[in-house]
Amino acid sequence: xxxxxxxxxxxxxxxxxxxxxxxxxxxxxxxxxxxxxxxxxxxxxxxxxxxxxxxxxxxxxxxxxxxxxxxxxxxxxxxxxxxxxxx
Numbered sequence: 001x002x003x004x005x006x007x008x009x010x011x012x013x014x015x016x017x018x019x020x021x022x023x024x025x026x027x028x029x030x031x032x033x034x035x036x037x038x039x040x041x042x043x044x045x046x047x048x049x050x051x052x053x054x055x056x057x058x059x060x061x062x063x064x065x066x067x068x069x070x071x072x073x074x075x076x077x078x079x080x081x082x083x084x085x086x087x
Contacts, residue, residue, distance in 0.1 A: 004033065004041045021050040021059075028067045035064050 004027060011023040024046050028038060039060055051059055 004028065004037065005045070007031075008041070008045050019050045020045060020047045025063060025066060028063060030069050031067055032069055033067045035060075038063050038067060 007027040008024060011018075011026055012020070015023055024042060042060060042063065
């Protein structure tokens with residue numbers, strides 16, 4: 001899927017002083033990308049100098065969370081408080 005690459009390239013042009021990791025995180029934010037796609041494009045687009053190799057697994061896990069749409073978290077919060085589900 002090239003949409004990740006296109007979005008990333010646009011952010012790199014808009015924010016040239018930001019790290020590739022930050023631009024990648026903003027690229028996938030709320031876009032509901034599959035973890036395999038995130039992992040594949042992370043390897044291709046994010047500079048290895050932008051993160052510690054030993055933290056790569058936890059960084060990817062956090063990126064998987066960030067790709068979920070915001071509505072999923074808002075609905076979950078309402079359900080946890082009892083205000084989102086009508087029976």
